[in-house]
Every structure is written in C-alpha cells, then in structure tokens.
Amino acid sequence: MGTFLAAFVVLLLFFVLMSVGYIVKQKAVAGSCGGLGALGIDKACDCDDPCDKRKAKMAEEERSNKFNQDRII
Numbered sequence: 001m002g003t004f005l006a007a008f009v010v011l012l013l014f015f016v017l018m019s020v021g022y023i024v025k026q027k028a029v030a031g032s033c034g035g036l037g038a039l040g041i042d043k044a045c046d047c048d049d050p051c052d053k054r055k056a057k058m059a060e061e062e063r064s065n066k067f068n069q070d071r072i073i
Helices: 002-025 052-070
Strands: none
Touching: none
C-alpha cells in the first residue's frame, strides 16, 4: 500500500508541476504538427468504402463546390 501511495503522490506532483508550467507560460494548448493528414491518410479507418455519414458530407461538399463554380458573381 505504501508503494501505491508513493507512486500516486509522485504522479500527482508531476501533474501539479505541469499545471504550474502551463499557467506561467500563458500559451494556448496546440495540437501536433501532423496527424493522419501528414501521412497522406484521409480517414482513420482502413475500409475501401466510406461510411454513410462521410458519403453525405462528401456529396454536400461536391454540391457546394459545383454551386460555387456555376455562380456568375
């Protein structure tokens, strides 16, 4: 039980120090420079056919792009 308590205190101290560093820095949290897009992967799954929700979103984007191309002004 003592080992667990010591590990918990060390972990808690680590989080407190990270929080203090974040507060002192006053900088917004930012994501990583990359992700799946940097690897050339458009979707998270390995399926050949996108799901229905993704298909609907792609169709809407295509309609929007076509509408913008056909506009006169």
